[in-house]
Amino acid sequence: MVIMAAFLVAYIATPSAGHLAAHMGMVAKPGYRRIHQKLIPQGAGVAIYLAFWLAVAIWHYGFKQSVAPHWLSLFTGSTLILILGLVDDKYELSPIWKLAGQLGVVTYVVLSGHCIEFVTNPLGGMIHVGRWGIPLTILWITAVINMVNLIDGLDGLAAGVSGIACLSLAIVALEAGRPEMVPITLMLAGAAFGFLPHNFNPARVFMGDTGAMFLGLMLGTITVDGALKGAAAIALTVPFLALGVPVFDTAFAIIRRLLTHRPIYKGDQQHLHHGLLAIGLTQRQSVLVLYGVSLFLGGMAFWSVDLPVKEGLWLFVSISILAVGAARRIGVLPPVYQHSHQHQ
Structure with missing residues (x-):
């Protein structure tokens, strides 16, 4: 029921959030790295934030279900990241200030x-990371924030892929002994899917x-x-598969920019969705293909939960090899030999 509440609040609030964003001058203009051809309000993602936290409040206070105290502290963190996003959508912060x-916040x-x-x-057992846990977690969550940001390049892509990832992670959490x-x-899935019809x-x-x-x-915090x-020995590859589309898209972007000797932070038009458009797919077809890939990788994440860690690692390596091959076919990754020859 609270999931439907999140969906409905996001669905109802999104048009108003869009009107408010336009009134405040937060408008995406067509340009070199933009696919759209007209002015469109941006910053309407505030509706996802409102829908999610209202659903959490209903769950906590209405249904008397407990929420871990450190999750309530996340309300402050998510509010701060929301403010940062609003400022960026309005004033276009430089990459260094945004980072x-x-x-x-993280x-x-x-x-x-x-x-x-x-x-x-991978050889068995667990490794206690101790004081390294803090910088590792900061690195991971910050990476996920930027991964989701990178795939937000086609209508409905980030919202749909994030919603699908949430469904996968919910099943993984259950298997990992974290039913709460x-x-x-x-x-969060409900809020993302409620936003999707407008996006x-x-x-x-x-x-x-x-x-x-x-x-x-x-998503970073949920993983x-x-x-x-979790209580179970879940392979590190599981969250990578659950967030497979943004993970692979970001990895390919880094590899591509290194091979072509361009700054890693400098944007381009060679992401997965650009590659699909380049081979003749429409925006809708490209997004639906990436939804399908997300569902497949989410299924692989669920399947690998019960695999021995070493086998889960081999599954991830196999999928990565297939992903590299597909990326090469659609022009997202340049041939390595071509660039090594050019720079000899």
Whole structure:
């Protein structure tokens, strides 16, 4: 019921959030790295934030269900990341200032109790990370924030992929012995899917950095609390598969920019969705293909939960090899030999 509440609040609030964003001058203009051809309000992702936290409040106060204290502290962290996103959507912060803001918020969240304490050893058993847990968790959550931001390049892509990832992570949390994470994760899915009808092609609103960074913060934290802190020995590859589309897209972007000797932080038009458009797919077809890939990778994440850690690692390596091959076919990754020959 609270999941439906999250969906409905997001669905109802999104048009108003879009009107408010337009009134405040938060509008995405067509440009070199933009697919759209007209002015569209951005920053409407605030509706996802409102829908999620209203659902959590109903769950906590209406149904008298307990929410871990460190999860309530996440309300502060997510509010701060929301403000950072709104400022960026309005004024277009430089990458360094945006990253500094993200690191500040994520550090607060991690120190509030959302921290990796141990990781699985591919050779068996667990490795207690000790004091390294804090910087590792900060790095992971900050990476997820930027991964979600990177895939927010086609109508409905970030919202749909994030919603699908939430469904996968809810099942993973259940398998990992963290059933208390399931309602929270499904509420986030409900909020993302409630936003989607207004954002699917042709989009009437964009979530902007406001929504993308909020979703990234929540997904990063959910993977830490729902998979990496579970009672079972969950392989590190599980959250990577559950967030497979943004993970692979970001990895390919880094590899591509290194091979072509461009700065890693400098944007381009060679992401997965650009590659699909380049081979002749429409925006809708490209997004639906990536939804399908997300569902497949989410299924693989669920399947690998019960696999021995070493076998789970081999599954991830096999999928990665297939992903590299597919990326090469659609022009997302350049041939390595071509660039090594050019720079001899």
